[in-house]
Amino acid sequence: MSLGRTVVLGVGNLLLRDEGVGIHAVRRLTQEYRLPAEVEVVDGGCAGYALFEVVARAERVVVVDALLTEAPAGTMFRFRPADLDGEVGGGDRLSLHDVGILEVLQAAQLLGHRPEVVILGVQPADVSPFGVELSPVLAGVLPELVERLAAELAAMGHPVARRGGADA
Secondary structure (H helix, E strand, O other): OOOOOEEEEEEOOOOEHHHHHHHHHHHHHHHHEEOOOOEEEEEEEOOHHHHHHHHHOOOEEEEEEEOOOOOOOOOEEEEOHHHHOOOOOOOOOOOOOOOOHHHHHHHHHHOOOOOEEEEEEEOOOOOOOOEOOOOHHHHHHHHHHHHHHHHHHHHOOOOOEEOOOOEO
């Protein structure tokens, strides 16, 4: 039985240091893991609503992003949009983007497309402009974030394996 397409979507702005953690994570995932054909890895950058078509063609979406919370820098989160109790677009923003991925998911739902969605996020330490490297805090947690991402795919039934050996 085919699982259908799963999209791993890294979002963020590489020019704002830790704000690009989602992109760093998906790039590292493709470097360190062999992924099955039904898993599409997308560098979503700050594309906003342009990501709608990516979401619309997926059965499952795993989003990796920097999240604004009150937690200490480097804290990782895993949640589903439903865990936010309808707070999409209201209250404090979780995403640092003008149009967050939650708004894209809400638009897809309004048009009848409801992929299974998991969001993996991390609290940034430094989002200062014009720096492409991660802060030391996020550079330190990036390997664990990538491992969690691979484990999420494995839990969805996608066989992922580390390049050069051990399975995730």
